[in-house]
Amino acid sequence: MMEEKMASTDLVAPPTGASVRTSSGIVDTSSIMGWGVDADPRNDPTYSYRDRSADDHSGEWKRPEQQPVQVEVLQSVEHKQLPAVFGTSSPPRYVSGMMRRAAFRWSESNWAHWMLLMGADRVNMVEGLVEDLARGKIPNIPKEIGLPAEWRHNKAGLARKIGVAALIGGGVFALLKLRSPSNKDKSDG
Amino acid sequence: MRAMEFRGPYRVRVDVKPMPEILHPRDAIVRVTRSCICGSDLHLYHGMVPDTRVGQTFGHEFTGIVEQVGPDVQNLKAGDHVLVPFNIACGQCHFCKQGLFGNCHESNPSATAVGGIFGYSHTAGGYDGGQAEYVRVPYADVGPTIIPDWMDPDDAVLLTDVVPTGYQAAEMGGIQRGDTVVVFGAGPVGIMAARCAWLFGAGRVIVIDHIDYRLEFVKSFAPAEVYNFKELDDVVVFMKKTTDGLGADVAIDAVGAEATGSMLQTILGKRLKMEAGSAIALHWAINSVKKGGIVSIVGVYGPTGNMVPIGNVVNKGLTLRANQASVKRLLPRLFDHLKAGHINPKAMITHKVPLDDIADAYHLFSDKLDNCIKPVLVPSAA
Numbered sequence: 001m002m003e004e005k006m007a008s009t010d011l012v013a014p015p016t017g018a019s020v021r022t023s024s025g026i027v028d029t030s031s032i033m034g035w036g037v038d039a040d041p042r043n044d045p046t047y048s049y050r051d052r053s054a055d056d057h058s059g060e061w062k063r064p065e066q067q068p069v070q071v072e073v074l075q076s077v078e079h080k081q082l083p084a085v086f087g088t089s090s091p092p093r094y095v096s097g098m099m100r101r102a103a104f105r106w107s108e109s110n111w112a113h114w115m116l117l118m119g120a121d122r123v124n125m126v127e128g129l130v131e132d133l134a135r136g137k138i139p140n141i142p143k144e145i146g147l148p149a150e151w152r153h154n155k156a157g158l159a160r161k162i163g164v165a166a167l168i169g170g171g172v173f174a175l176l177k178l179r180s181p182s183n184k185d186k187s188d189g
Numbered sequence: 190m191r192a193m194e195f196r197g198p199y200r201v202r203v204d205v206k207p208m209p210e211i212l213h214p215r216d217a218i219v220r221v222t223r224s225c226i227c228g229s230d231l232h233l234y235h236g237m238v239p240d241t242r243v244g245q246t247f248g249h250e251f252t253g254i255v256e257q258v259g260p261d262v263q264n265l266k267a268g269d270h271v272l273v274p275f276n277i278a279c280g281q282c283h284f285c286k287q288g289l290f291g292n293c294h295e296s297n298p299s300a301t302a303v304g305g306i307f308g309y310s311h312t313a314g315g316y317d318g319g320q321a322e323y324v325r326v327p328y329a330d331v332g333p334t335i336i337p338d339w340m341d342p343d344d345a346v347l348l349t350d351v352v353p354t355g356y357q358a359a360e361m362g363g364i365q366r367g368d369t370v371v372v373f374g375a376g377p378v379g380i381m382a383a384r385c386a387w388l389f390g391a392g393r394v395i396v397i398d399h400i401d402y403r404l405e406f407v408k409s410f411a412p413a414e415v416y417n418f419k420e421l422d423d424v425v426v427f428m429k430k431t432t433d434g435l436g437a438d439v440a441i442d443a444v445g446a447e448a449t450g451s452m453l454q455t456i457l458g459k460r461l462k463m464e465a466g467s468a469i470a471l472h473w474a475i476n477s478v479k480k481g482g483i484v485s486i487v488g489v490y491g492p493t494g495n496m497v498p499i500g501n502v503v504n505k506g507l508t509l510r511a512n513q514a515s516v517k518r519l520l521p522r523l524f525d526h527l528k529a530g531h532i533n534p535k536a537m538i539t540h541k542v543p544l545d546d547i548a549d550a551y552h553l554f555s556d557k558l559d560n561c562i563k564p565v566l567v568p569s570a571a
Contacts, residue, residue: 049288049289049357049361049512049515049518050287051286051288054286054287055283056283061281061282061286062281063281063295064295065213065214065215065261067212067213068212070212074298074299074311075298076298078300078301082298083295083296083297083305084213084279084295084296085216085277085279085295085296085327085328086296086297086305086315086316087305087314087316087317088315088317089246089311089315090242090243090244090245090311092242096242100240103240104299108300108302108492111493114239114492114493117240117312118239121239121241122236124242125196125200125243128243139196139202144200144202144548145199146199146548146549146550146553146555147552149549149552149553150556150558152559153553153558
């Protein structure tokens with residue numbers, strides 16, 4: 001069936017290996033028999049959010065002026081160059097900063113990149129606490145987690161959470177007590 | 190100045206930070222008048238977005254008064270009241286030239302897959318955001334748009350993200366007159382997507398969620414048929430039954446990484462972080478749409494990967510369309526709709542909270558307390 005259909009058209013397959021290549025190895029489209037004969041501008045699934053008429057198929061454009069680099073900026077290895085502007089919030093520091101620098105050795109396509117960054121985020125959370133304490137600031141964690149709002153709007157939920165935390169805490173405490181050396185001695189004796 | 194600071198998952202506070210400075214000739218400094226907490230901020234708040242650093246200020250939906258402009262900003266002056274699209278876009282790169290302002294290639298060093306976004310982790314450029322008294326706005330000659338006199342500032346702040354994202358969700362659905370559209374998620378973006386589906390000629394709009402007060406709201410606001418998936422045996426079977434066994438013409442995923450509805454996805458995606466969040470809403474969207482149908486995705490997912498039935502996309506001949514909203518492209522049309530009374534975004538605002546109470550606002554929004562739909566922060570300097 002397919003053979004019949006193919007035979008009924010005017011298309012001629014390009015002879016294998018007969019295409020002409022530019023010096024950079026890209027195939028010269030003018031050497032392809034039938035090149036573009038089925039191109040249909042209406043076949044555009046990106047309508048209406050992308051104006052493809054403005055696509056010059058070039059990776060070159062008039063670049064904005066470069067923002068001076070005054071903080072350490074970690075750059076994706078997939079970027080050809082540093083983008084013209086960037087944020088300067090929270091440059092990489094401490095152990096989490098070392099982990100982030102390591103992560104940026106891998107591309108965005110590599111899970112190691114993202115897993116290291118997620119790990120760094122968790123380490124950074126502890127570093128934030130230590131930093132607060134080192135500055136003599138005791139973080140008001142109940143306020144930071146929105147406990148006042150929970151108290152105002154969800155007293156039952158808050159009681160449930162406290163109950164669950166107490167149960168888990170009590171369980172862990174009991175387990176530790178059971179495994180403590182003094183208890184072990186008693187049971188051995 | 191006072192600004193929100195991320196301290197770790199579920200922990201935020203307001204602290205004193207240095208005033209932002211002009212770092213590039215096309216920068217502006219804006220004094221924030223209103224700033225929202227977005228549903229996608231909750232992904233940061235819950236620790237789901239990689240490279241979210243302690244000390245960063247979130248906030249990508251804000252309006253403000255221009256305080257200072259860099260030497261290359263000619264279209265704005267001090268004193269202008271502007272709404273600032275969440276995308277940071279240069280207006281001249283390969284992608285901006287094509288109207289893809291959400292995909293700018295000159296604003297995010299950390300990743301190529303997403304352009305710069307205010308206050309949205311270093312994966313989106315490492316910018317401090319608008320949940321603060323002041324904010325640095327790069328490429329101020331491209332994104333910020335002067336708020337017309339006739340526009341309510343509460344509407345204006347919602348035009349920075351939630352309205353254009355909802356509108357683009359419907360637009361990407363390629364909705365034809367009479368089409369049945371199912372929207373997964375009755376958060377602010379899902380609510381707007383449902384409302385905007387009518388503007389494109391939908392014949393039926395169905396919204397699915399599990400939060401009853403939000404379903405009640407969208408039922409009258411959109412208006413839409415609403416269903417709580419916890420009361421359905423199987424969402425997909427229900428969608429087939431209600432569409433003569435075919436499925437919807439268009440399905441919109443307006444939930445993203447924090448979807449509820451599958452224990453497996455919750456454990457793998459939300460608890461163990463083995464996936465880029467839970468993708469059950471997208472799973473349902475793919476399976477609920479008819480063969481040859483269109484799935485429009487505006488729900489935000491992390492950068493790794495998700496478990497979705499891609500085989501069904503192939504077998505059903507589906508078209509998947511997705512993007513961050515291109516706010517600047519859509520603003521003129523949305524101004525028209527607002528002026529004509531076709532949309533009423535400010536009706537979604539349920540809470541106005543002083544910036545200093547930001548931790549409470551995040552907790553309210555995250556835990557869906559006090560019937561919260563959309564919280565707006567107002568700095569004391571506003």
